[in-house]
Amino acid sequence: MLAVRNPCFKRKLVCPLATFTFAEKQEMALKGLKVIEMAGLAPSPFAGMLLSDYGAEVIRIDQPKPLLSTNVMARGKKSISINLKKPGGVEIVKKLINNADILIEPFRPGVMEKLGLGPEVLLKDNKKLIYARLSGYGQNGSMSQAAGHDINYVAMTGVLSKLGRANEPPFPPINLLADFAGGSILCVMGILMALHARATSGVGQVVDAALTDGAAYASSFLFSSLNQIPMMWPGQRGCNLLDSGCPYYNTYGTKDGRYMAVGALEPQFYTDLLKGLELENAQLPHQMELPKWGELAKAFKEKFASKSQSEWVDVFSKLDACVTPVLTFAEAAEHPHNKERGMFVEVPGGAAEPTPSPKLSANPTELDLKIPKLGQHTMEILQSIGYDEESSNKLLNDQVINVSK
Numbered sequence: 001m002l003a004v005r006n007p008c009f010k011r012k013l014v015c016p017l018a019t020f021t022f023a024e025k026q027e028m029a030l031k032g033l034k035v036i037e038m039a040g041l042a043p044s045p046f047a048g049m050l051l052s053d054y055g056a057e058v059i060r061i062d063q064p065k066p067l068l069s070t071n072v073m074a075r076g077k078k079s080i081s082i083n084l085k086k087p088g089g090v091e092i093v094k095k096l097i098n099n100a101d102i103l104i105e106p107f108r109p110g111v112m113e114k115l116g117l118g119p120e121v122l123l124k125d126n127k128k129l130i131y132a133r134l135s136g137y138g139q140n141g142s143m144s145q146a147a148g149h150d151i152n153y154v155a156m157t158g159v160l161s162k163l164g165r166a167n168e169p170p171f172p173p174i175n176l177l178a179d180f181a182g183g184s185i186l187c188v189m190g191i192l193m194a195l196h197a198r199a200t201s202g203v204g205q206v207v208d209a210a211l212t213d214g215a216a217y218a219s220s221f222l223f224s225s226l227n228q229i230p231m232m233w234p235g236q237r238g239c240n241l242l243d244s245g246c247p248y249y250n251t252y253g254t255k256d257g258r259y260m261a262v263g264a265l266e267p268q269f270y271t272d273l274l275k276g277l278e279l280e281n282a283q284l285p286h287q288m289e290l291p292k293w294g295e296l297a298k299a300f301k302e303k304f305a306s307k308s309q310s311e312w313v314d315v316f317s318k319l320d321a322c323v324t325p326v327l328t329f330a331e332a333a334e335h336p337h338n339k340e341r342g343m344f345v346e347v348p349g350g351a352a353e354p355t356p357s358p359k360l361s362a363n364p365t366e367l368d369l370k371i372p373k374l375g376q377h378t379m380e381i382l383q384s385i386g387y388d389e390e391s392s393n394k395l396l397n398d399q400v401i402n403v404s405k
Helices: 043-053 087-098 119-125 150-157 177-201 211-218 220-228 267-277 290-304 309-316 329-334 336-340 378-384 389-397
Strands: 002-006 011-015 034-038 057-062 078-082 102-105 130-135 205-210 249-253 259-263 323-325 344-346 352-354
Touching: 034 043, 034 087, 043 057, 043 102, 043 130, 043 177, 057 087, 078 087, 078 378, 087 119, 102 177, 119 130, 119 205, 130 177, 150 177, 150 211, 177 205, 177 211, 205 211, 211 220, 249 290, 259 309, 267 290, 267 309, 309 323, 329 336, 329 344, 329 352, 378 389
Parallel strands: 034 057, 034 102, 057 078, 102 130, 130 205
Antiparallel strands: 002 011, 249 259, 259 323, 344 352
8 A cells, every 4th residue: 555644634545556465564665774965956856855855854944045945756765955165164064964874966077076065085984885976977087077957968968859840940848857757766776775785794885976978878769779670760860660750659649729648559449440530440550560651640640630638538448559648737637547556745836747657566655745934944953963952042043054934
């Protein structure tokens, strides 16, 4: 079961998993791990949230006046606000990290070293520390100091050249590929591997998680299939099996301005696709007749435009054709299957957010949906590392720390 606790709504969302039974459910998988997350954007907050969702204690170190909100993907974390430009602030961070299992930092190479918080310093004081470094181009290399965003990192891997429709410029996949698939998720995988190694060696290490490296690695299928399955990529961008060139792996507009997603690659699914569209195979070009894919696409486009999305959902609910509606966020949260899986949870304010995946059968996740205010836990955290009330108040008066109001 996946139990999702929402403290604002006083209820749990429960997700049935499988037929496995256990005599006793265990605690969350990462309970007992302490994580220090240096506040940043996109990749580092998600990496911290992944660890928090599975039971780790995550303390986020916030600057007193951040330029952008750090409360995206912040559920379940604690916040301490520290001015790192003051010597006393750096000392607080060192004390926090000295008692931590994991550090996640999202800065350009050299920033932590200038603060006196580089791995040479911190691993000397805490030999078991897993020091995770999320950066665009990695800790070394001629571009390690260059600025960039997801679009730049994906471009540098060669993968962006494969994304987009025919005769149009390459199209970036929002910021999902480098920031999250190649960044956050692979960084957490590196952290977990380092923890496993620490169980044997007794010592921590640095995890160099470069978003560019990760985007390339997450795209390994593209690189491998280009060489090993060349028939998948016979043409230029947007003219192949999986990049919108194939008429039975594409999206189509419906009568009411909505869309359907078609992924009928295998012959049996393609047969059901034609059946649902009421098209005769004998009157169409062959499925794998690439030069005539345009004719197939035209026929599919005309058919899909003849009914509303809901009508097509009804048609294909009776067939096994790999045809689904393109849902909005709100619709996805209310879809019966997604609700049965507990895929989304309502958060304060009424929006829906995804619940953790994968789901562990013996270590159920119980979400803490509270979002910390900036500096909300400053005094509590200082006390936990040995600061008394007098010294904490002095740090506050000296503007070394900040508390939420």
